[in-house]
Amino acid sequence: MEDTFSLIKDTLRYSVNTWNPRFLDKLYAGTNPIGVIAELVLAVLNNNGHVYHCSPVVSLMEVQVTRATARLLGMGEQASGLFCPGGSASNLLAMVTARNRLFPTIKTEGYFPRPMHPNATYGTLTVFTSTHSHYSIAKSAQVLGLGLKHVIKVPTDKEGRMDVDQLEQRMQASVDRGETPFFINATSGTTVMGAFDPLDRMAKVARQFGCWLHADGSWGGSAIFSEQVQKTNCFKGSQLVDSFTMNPHKLLGVPLQCSMLLAKEGHGLFAEANSLQADYLFHGNEYDLGAGTIGCGRRPDALKVFLAWKFYGQQGLGKRVDRAIATTKALTDHLRQRPGFHLVQEPPFVQVCFWYLPEHLDWQRWRRDGSYDSKVSQVTRSLHEKVNQSGRFLVDRAPLVDQPDFFRLVINAPTVRLDRDLIPLLDLIETTAKDMTWSL
Amino acid sequence: MEDTFSLIKDTLRYSVNTWNPRFLDKLYAGTNPIGVIAELVLAVLNNNGHVYHCSPVVSLMEVQVTRATARLLGMGEQASGLFCPGGSASNLLAMVTARNRLFPTIKTEGYFPRPMHPNATYGTLTVFTSTHSHYSIAKSAQVLGLGLKHVIKVPTDKEGRMDVDQLEQRMQASVDRGETPFFINATSGTTVMGAFDPLDRMAKVARQFGCWLHADGSWGGSAIFSEQVQKTNCFKGSQLVDSFTMNPHKLLGVPLQCSMLLAKEGHGLFAEANSLQADYLFHGNEYDLGAGTIGCGRRPDALKVFLAWKFYGQQGLGKRVDRAIATTKALTDHLRQRPGFHLVQEPPFVQVCFWYLPEHLDWQRWRRDGSYDSKVSQVTRSLHEKVNQSGRFLVDRAPLVDQPDFFRLVINAPTVRLDRDLIPLLDLIETTAKDMTWSL
Numbered sequence: 001m002e003d004t005f006s007l008i009k010d011t012l013r014y015s016v017n018t019w020n021p022r023f024l025d026k027l028y029a030g031t032n033p034i035g036v037i038a039e040l041v042l043a044v045l046n047n048n049g050h051v052y053h054c055s056p057v058v059s060l061m062e063v064q065v066t067r068a069t070a071r072l073l074g075m076g077e078q079a080s081g082l083f084c085p086g087g088s089a090s091n092l093l094a095m096v097t098a099r100n101r102l103f104p105t106i107k108t109e110g111y112f113p114r115p116m117h118p119n120a121t122y123g124t125l126t127v128f129t130s131t132h133s134h135y136s137i138a139k140s141a142q143v144l145g146l147g148l149k150h151v152i153k154v155p156t157d158k159e160g161r162m163d164v165d166q167l168e169q170r171m172q173a174s175v176d177r178g179e180t181p182f183f184i185n186a187t188s189g190t191t192v193m194g195a196f197d198p199l200d201r202m203a204k205v206a207r208q209f210g211c212w213l214h215a216d217g218s219w220g221g222s223a224i225f226s227e228q229v230q231k232t233n234c235f236k237g238s239q240l241v242d243s244f245t246m247n248p249h250k251l252l253g254v255p256l257q258c259s260m261l262l263a264k265e266g267h268g269l270f271a272e273a274n275s276l277q278a279d280y281l282f283h284g285n286e287y288d289l290g291a292g293t294i295g296c297g298r299r300p301d302a303l304k305v306f307l308a309w310k311f312y313g314q315q316g317l318g319k320r321v322d323r324a325i326a327t328t329k330a331l332t333d334h335l336r337q338r339p340g341f342h343l344v345q346e347p348p349f350v351q352v353c354f355w356y357l358p359e360h361l362d363w364q365r366w367r368r369d370g371s372y373d374s375k376v377s378q379v380t381r382s383l384h385e386k387v388n389q390s391g392r393f394l395v396d397r398a399p400l401v402d403q404p405d406f407f408r409l410v411i412n413a414p415t416v417r418l419d420r421d422l423i424p425l426l427d428l429i430e431t432t433a434k435d436m437t438w439s440l
Numbered sequence: 441m442e443d444t445f446s447l448i449k450d451t452l453r454y455s456v457n458t459w460n461p462r463f464l465d466k467l468y469a470g471t472n473p474i475g476v477i478a479e480l481v482l483a484v485l486n487n488n489g490h491v492y493h494c495s496p497v498v499s500l501m502e503v504q505v506t507r508a509t510a511r512l513l514g515m516g517e518q519a520s521g522l523f524c525p526g527g528s529a530s531n532l533l534a535m536v537t538a539r540n541r542l543f544p545t546i547k548t549e550g551y552f553p554r555p556m557h558p559n560a561t562y563g564t565l566t567v568f569t570s571t572h573s574h575y576s577i578a579k580s581a582q583v584l585g586l587g588l589k590h591v592i593k594v595p596t597d598k599e600g601r602m603d604v605d606q607l608e609q610r611m612q613a614s615v616d617r618g619e620t621p622f623f624i625n626a627t628s629g630t631t632v633m634g635a636f637d638p639l640d641r642m643a644k645v646a647r648q649f650g651c652w653l654h655a656d657g658s659w660g661g662s663a664i665f666s667e668q669v670q671k672t673n674c675f676k677g678s679q680l681v682d683s684f685t686m687n688p689h690k691l692l693g694v695p696l697q698c699s700m701l702l703a704k705e706g707h708g709l710f711a712e713a714n715s716l717q718a719d720y721l722f723h724g725n726e727y728d729l730g731a732g733t734i735g736c737g738r739r740p741d742a743l744k745v746f747l748a749w750k751f752y753g754q755q756g757l758g759k760r761v762d763r764a765i766a767t768t769k770a771l772t773d774h775l776r777q778r779p780g781f782h783l784v785q786e787p788p789f790v791q792v793c794f795w796y797l798p799e800h801l802d803w804q805r806w807r808r809d810g811s812y813d814s815k816v817s818q819v820t821r822s823l824h825e826k827v828n829q830s831g832r833f834l835v836d837r838a839p840l841v842d843q844p845d846f847f848r849l850v851i852n853a854p855t856v857r858l859d860r861d862l863i864p865l866l867d868l869i870e871t872t873a874k875d876m877t878w879s880l
Contacts, residue, residue: 001751003750004474004747004750004751007747007750008477008481008747010497011481011485011497011498011743012481012484012485014496014497015485015487015495015496015497015498016487016493016494016495016496018485018486018487018494019486025493025494026488026494028486028488028737029486030486031483031486034444035483035486036480036483036484037448039479039480039482039483040476040479040480040483041448041451041452042479043471043475043476043479043480043483043695044452044476045451045452045455045458046458046459046468046469046470046471046475046695046696047455047456047458047696048466048468048696053456053465053828053834054456054458054465054466054834055455055456056454056455056456057450057451057454057455058451058455085525085526085529085697085735085739086525086735086736086737086738087735087736087737088733088734088735088736088737089525089529089734089735092583092734096583099585100582106585106587107582107587107588108587108588108589109587109589110564110585110586110587110589110590111551111585111586111587112556116552116556116557117556124550134736135716135736136735136736138716139714139716139734140734142540142547142714142716143532143536143583143584143734144583144584144585145539145546145550145551145584145585145586146550146551146585147546147547147548147549147550147551148547148548148716149548149549149550150550247737249737255483255486256486256487256488256737256739257525257737257738257739274579274582276575276578276579276582276588293528294528294529294532294579294580294583295525295526295527295528295529295576296526296527296528296574296575296576297468297526297527297528297687297689297696297697298526298697299525299696299697303451307444307447307448310443310444310447311441311444388493394493394494
């Protein structure tokens with residue numbers, strides 16, 4: 001007992017403290033306080049949300065939470081969904097469901113497209129997603145056996161949103177090649193920059209080609225809780241998507257893991273598209289939610305959102321988002337004034353991406369000899385390493401299509417403060433750069 | 441706050457209490473006591489096991505736990521693995537990994553087998569699993585686009601173990617049809633009866649056909665912790681499997697979810713077979729375990745096994761298994777003597793499957809008019825419903841190939857007692873049957 005206790009103390013001591021407001025590295029942070037209580041309730045219950053009769057309360061919570069969230073997005077009275085073990089799992093379930101719904105023979109017969117199979121009702125299936133989208137979309141297509149080369153990456157505009165004209169052209173080109181575009185992924189809050197794809201215009205294209213429109217709102221989806229965000233264009237067209245992924249474990253501070261896949265047609269869609277006959281487990285109850293998943297046993301994560309929603313209210317959750325947006329704006333305003341710091345772009349959401357370029361390094365020469373991008377990446381990597389090694393902050397760096405590596409700070413936890421946390425970080429980057437001997 | 445507290449109380453009150461020794465319905469039950477503490481530690485940490493630098497301690501625990509478990513199975517010094525969100529997810533990852541490893545072009549080009557694609561190095565891929573195996577094997581094949589009809593179900597012997605001669609014949613027939621058998625699933629502890637497929641003989645067949653051998657030990661795998669079980673034939677040949685699924689959240693009472701996929705080649709295999717370029721997240725550390733999964737963010741469930749293992753020791757965990765086996769044997773001995781109760785078969789593990797047939801019902805007539813199976817199923821269903829409605833027990837019923845529905849009790853929690861819990865259950869079944877008016 002003594003040993004275990006000291007082991008737990010060591011685990012806590014040497015682990016990364018995600019509750020610290022200076023943990024700015026990822027799209028999650030410490031939990032909202034009710035989160036720990038919610039996890040404790042789950043641990044004590046040890047319920048499994050696959051069949052209703054063993055988890056009546058949490059299964060109903062799951063349907064209620066997904067229904068209420070889908071309603072926020074305007075997805076209609078029928079909409080509801082399922083919780084999945086993470087955003088990637090939600091996206092994978094969306095893609096499998098879309099495929100099985102549009103081409104039901106694949107479930108039994110397998111994926112044998114035209115022209116190889118002359119009687120197939122579909123050609124090689126193609127998936128469309130933006131160059132800024134999360135890699136789980138490509139991974140899902142890979143799992144489904146579609147092949148990464150049939151995941152067509154659509155360029156974005158300067159703000160990082162999918163270019164819908166390009167989408168339409170590429171889909172037409174795919175059709176012209178005899179392929180069958182079937183799945184368009186819109187990203188609501190891209191991983192690196194935080195851009196929101198235009199759902200309304202994408203829905204029009206999806207309809208035109210008879211495609212499934214999925215929105216991966218793993219990151220940004222939870223912003224729908226904010227009334228302020230609701231007034232923007234971020235979710236314009238959300239009532240038109242077929243499925244929507246949202247991870248309250250990110251922006252809302254619900255404990256990891258907590259992801260939901262919402263469907264316009266409701267949670268029954270998943271069972272219809274995916275279930276097998278497993279009579280020993282499922283005895284035909286519509287709240288046997290496991291039937292619609294790729295898995296079997298399930299952690300009833302809905303309880304964590306249910307409790308947070310009841311405790312903070314929609315307004316309370318929305319304010320958490322608003323606070324993050326306000327802090328982001330304050331940091332951006334500050335950065336714009338501060339010498340040496342260069343924003344990658346105006347943040348569309350709550351990530352702040354920037355380079356720090358020490359004045360004494362010879363940018364002009366790097367530009368002339370064409371080594372600018374790789375040298376700037378080297379500067380970022382060196383600084384990033386030193387900052388994290390200081391033990392005072394944990395921040396991330398990222399590359400993006402055609403851009404040298406930059407710093408990415410995620411303003412997530414409601415405790416992050418400009419004066420106390422963010423300005424000291426920028427100071428540290430600046431002094432670190434000045435103290436370093438650069439051999440570039 | 442007051443409201444939330446009363447909501448939590450209601451949730452606890454109206455949920456199924458899986459800690460009750462009379463919860464005999466599923467392959468999990470309440471947790472081992474350290475389990476609740478382990479979940480609390482996870483909640484407080486809110487770490488994400490996808491990249492090492494954000495979860496150093498729990499990522500190393502994951503490698504250590506999977507390495508030590510694989511060693512118990514004799515899988516070799518290189519073996520280790522990953523935790524997945526449930527046994528189905530582990531099985532899916534095993535199948536994707538096997539496919540990508542054996543036919544790497546599928547990852548990029550997609551699944552286009554011979555004869556449709558004349559240059560393919562493989563024909564239609566086929567999967568082999570027993571008729572008693574878990575439905576997640578078929579579901580995985582469905583997700584991969586292989587088609588359910590290419591999941592070839594191999595019959596079992598009387599004890600519910602895969603018939604290896606039949607396996608060999610069916611694989612040869614598949615090859616003769618121009619298909620490519622690539623994945624054999626052995627079940628170590630079948631869901632309904634608890635049978636262990638003969639791994640050693642299956643490994644021989646797998647090698648002969650150049651197939652991946654996976655063992656789905658979601659249920660029975662954890663029995664390897666028992667020295668008593670180690671002396672039996674249950675795991676004979678486990679050193680020969682390519683991958684192995686084990687769910688400590690079942691037999692060992694670790695909280696839900698807790699599943700691992702072990703690989704002979706070690707956890708690096710998964711990254712090699714499955715990773716995409718996601719430079720913004722993965723910066724090349726071999727302990728960035730998320731790279732090898734289908735998902736991205738991950739709950740670090742390894743901590744729960746790590747703590748249980750340290751606290752109870754291998755012996756303590758093994759004794760939990762032994763106790764379940766002993767209680768199962770006691771119940772079986774009792775049932776064999778008790779009029780009206782008929783074992784479906786001698787339990788190979790810790791599930792007890794039986795029918796209760798009230799004496800006054802006219803079995804002979806049902807036999808004569810051929811309605812025996814459906815009438816017996818009706819009797820089981822009616823009794824099952826009444827027993828659960830009593831609120832005193834939660835038990836399950838199940839069908840199995842060519843058998844009328846029967847009761848299935850899972851002896852899992854170490855607190856289940858023959859005299860206090862199981863005999864009163866049999867009494868209840870008996871008196872319920874006598875009190876009912878049967879119109880069959």
